[in-house]
Amino acid sequence: MRLGLKTILTVSALAALLIACAPKKQETAEVIRIERDGSEMVIIPGSIFAMGNDLTHPDFANQAVEGKALRPYHVLIARAKKAWQMEAERPVRKVRVDRFAIDRHEVTNRQYRLFLDWVQLNGDDSVRHEDQPVGKDHTPRYWTSYNPLLQDEATAALAPFSSETFLKDNMPVVGVDWFDAYAYAKWAGKRLPTEAEWELAARGDDERLWPWGNSWSWGLCNIGGDKSGKDARDKSPDRDGYIYPAPVGSFADSASPFGCMDMAGNVAEWCADWYSEDAYKVFPDRNPIGTIDSGYRSIRGGSSQSVPSGVRCSARSFEEPEFRKFTLGFRCAKDI
Numbered sequence: 001m002r003l004g005l006k007t008i009l010t011v012s013a014l015a016a017l018l019i020a021c022a023p024k025k026q027e028t029a030e031v032i033r034i035e036r037d038g039s040e041m042v043i044i045p046g047s048i049f050a051m052g053n054d055l056t057h058p059d060f061a062n063q064a065v066e067g068k069a070l071r072p073y074h075v076l077i078a079r080a081k082k083a084w085q086m087e088a089e090r091p092v093r094k095v096r097v098d099r100f101a102i103d104r105h106e107v108t109n110r111q112y113r114l115f116l117d118w119v120q121l122n123g124d125d126s127v128r129h130e131d132q133p134v135g136k137d138h139t140p141r142y143w144t145s146y147n148p149l150l151q152d153e154a155t156a157a158l159a160p161f162s163s164e165t166f167l168k169d170n171m172p173v174v175g176v177d178w179f180d181a182y183a184y185a186k187w188a189g190k191r192l193p194t195e196a197e198w199e200l201a202a203r204g205d206d207e208r209l210w211p212w213g214n215s216w217s218w219g220l221c222n223i224g225g226d227k228s229g230k231d232a233r234d235k236s237p238d239r240d241g242y243i244y245p246a247p248v249g250s251f252a253d254s255a256s257p258f259g260c261m262d263m264a265g266n267v268a269e270w271c272a273d274w275y276s277e278d279a280y281k282v283f284p285d286r287n288p289i290g291t292i293d294s295g296y297r298s299i300r301g302g303s304s305q306s307v308p309s310g311v312r313c314s315a316r317s318f319e320e321p322e323f324r325k326f327t328l329g330f331r332c333a334k335d336i
């Protein structure tokens, strides 16, 4: 069969379009190794990238509720939009980020133990944040008997986790607050990433929704919804298999364009910025975004308890700096 020139051109144009739409991988990102905490860091070239998200969840189409008399369903939509925290991601705008390095993995219990051993010998005077509460010793919440109920053997047998659940060496450290993350980073010769740095490392410059691309697929990363490791309602074999955090790097196919792992889910990650919901509108091109004390520090990436929307690269969250939970850890960045 002979193909006409027009057909060939059309096929070529389609192929070019498909290639252009395919997620770009930058697997050859330069890496450095940090002796102090045994980490591998990926170097992210300086760039001006599109940060944020202008999309609306398909369930809440872009019909504005502004300027209309609010009816109950409008209120529901407004509340739902707020709950999805997408308003805080608008508008998409270009932000300049200088060259920096970021941990390939979330900080693990093994690494955090090195820091804690050092603090116990040396104190934390040289690494703590100036606003750190008095008397803090940096021990993660779950490294002590935080829940007296778990002391009772019968009760502990009923719980879906034990005191060991969050202690394994290759699991991300959790139950650490922003001051713990800040001090660890300083001890390691690093710092916490800004929101802009974190987002660039997670999605590159093509505005993709998730680190691997624009299509959601169960099993690519560790999020919520599976009470027993598998969602009882979903019989497919590709659910992620973890109720709580998985060992870091367990989901190889979810690597970001720069090769950073677990940037969607597993544990949510503290960032350096103060959180502000309207920051993108007020400070369109600033990095870091939040420099004014809002009472909350920014968090990125979603966790083992998130929905798919919550682990999008541009999704933003926040907590008070002293908040500690089994869903929350961090990774570090470094000026180079």
Ligand SMILES: [Ca+2]
Binding pocket: 222, 223, 224, 225, 226, 240, 241, 242, 243, 244, 304
């Ligand atoms: Ca899970």
Ligand SMILES: [Ca+2]
Binding pocket: 106, 262, 263, 264, 265, 266, 267, 268, 269, 301, 302
């Ligand atoms: Ca994560």
